[in-house]
Amino acid sequence: MGSSAKKKKEKKKDFQKAKLKVGKTQAKPANYTDTSFKAKAIVLTQQSLSANAPTVAAQCAHHLSMLTHKSDTQRKESLAYLTTAISSSPSGQPLPQPPAVILPAVQRLILDGSNGVRQQLLRLLQALPAGEIANHSDQLLLHTRAGMTHLASDIRVFALDILEWLLGVAGGEVVSCAGGWVKMLKCFLGLLGWQNETAGKWSVTRPFGKAGGDTKVQVKQMMALATFLRAGLLPLQTAIDPAVGGNSFPLWQTEHHLLSERSNVYAHLNLFGAPRDEEAEMYEDREDRQRVFHVRAESAITAGLEQATKGGGELGRAAAQLRRVVKDGMADFHGEQGMIH
Template sequence: MGSSARKKKEKKRDFKRPKLKVGKARPKSDNFTDTSFKAKAIVLARQSLTTNAPSQSTQFSHHLSLLSSRSSSQRRDSLAYLTTAIASRPVHAPLPQPVSVLLPKINPLILDGSNSVRSQLLKFLNTLPSREIDPHIGHTLLYIRAGLTHLAPDVRSSATDLLLWVIETCPNELVSCTGGWVKTLKCLLTVLHWHAATLTTGKGAAAGANAWSSARAPTLGKEGSEGKLPVKTLNVLAAFLRAGLIEEHGTDADATYSHKWPFPLRYVEAHTLPKRSNAFAHLNLFGPSRDEESEMYVEREERQSIFQKRFHACVSSGVEAAKREGGEVGRAAAGVAKVLVEGMEDYELDR
């Protein structure tokens, strides 16, 4: 046992703390080693003060590679750097890297888990020149569609923002690229829960009556930080339908162009080289065969007909139901209804 006071004291001594006092030097620890020495002279090796700073372009590509970094703050900062680098370049100067290199790196960030990265992403995309994005929009659209139905509500919300951005920058390409019209539309309807099956099989009035109560099936998770997703989605839907169904400003120039050319020349655009990139993509000469959904719908009439065939009924009934809900949602739904009427009126006339 060992009960003597001396032994106890000895044991305790190991765990005693040295007392520190203000204004006095710190007591030296047991294992202190004196490392001071004396020398007659001190010579510094030659040092240069100028450094080889990495060039602008290498920094750019370095930050581009950092976009797939593990830490979200790193991704955000790199994205911010890229944004400023592109925004602050001289006017008419080309991008440091072509869009075809940038976008494959950028696209996965649409589904990024961090909010700040995604908001920074929108800023970055806004700086890109819209003409150069056009040919690559199909691939970006894949990610945006994936974002629209994402499990995390925040990702859904920012994907909606991105879709809005795409509608604004390149509406023609958006609705006419592969799967751009039908799949996107389907996706939007899924998000709104205007599901084709439930609404078309529902017996008209009965379905509407159900929608009255707005007692929707329980959904998983909350609506995220922004709770007004349906309104936003409705607005986007309206914009999207407008882009697809209503004749664009670009094409109504057709008539003016025809006036521009003197008499023997007619429909010159049809005979000149196409301005679109990959003009024969709709022929799909080399890719895997497409079904109805992933088909390209280049012309407005085509889009109208497929819309009439597959979506018109459920969109209009969904709009009716949303209108009855009133409030903000109702107003947004009214906007959709207006576009619907505008877009489809001449199609009805054709028939």
């Protein structure tokens, strides 16, 4: 094949160089593409010429949307902007964006991978007015719990910070919201490794609690648990306003018959959601919480505390604190018998 002169020539043709000639334009290569174009007019796109800067509210909205940005720094800066905008707004005025908008946007960042972002988030949350948090506590708690069980340890630790802040701001709502009590208790027991092994095989002897866990983290966890239990088990110190009960003479205790000021008052009826099991149930009453605590967690915590006390040091001190909380909280609990009398 390819032996004839014609074929040889044909083959050669592909590789022949075009000769350059003086005074002539250079020949275009075979793969040349003509990219020139003609236009009758050139139109510049409109530029915004407004003289006044965007309002703070608009800026905040912009920064809220930037919270999903892929760059850590951008997210952090947006959070910082929001923090300053909130803290610098005058006390009587409403916030540039209502918390109902801010909170759903920022709560996902509890699980953010970057430490800086998370710290900034905590600052932002602390800047928010405390009264507004209560209505969103269940959502926040969900994210917090997701953080507490996260695979990354620093997110787990950070979630405890969030929890402490949340308990400080809206302790009552947290412990009484749906799934807020039992699931959190379970979560804590899981974190501390204090699960009482019921289905354990007889041949496997497992150490109770973590063998070589980080003491610092454990102390922190125990402190958070103590705060949590305090919020849930100790009676609320709400000073009853004497003015309310007293001086509306013909009507007595009207406040009990009025609609509550809380949002979603009938949440405990669970009219529209999926049916709840024991874990997801709302425990709004302190006695209910005590009962459930007694059944589900008390023995495990007591056992765990013993272990921790033996450890001594910082761990022991934290354990002692936790024990006091448990003792105080369960002081007026008489068990099932007590309930019957």
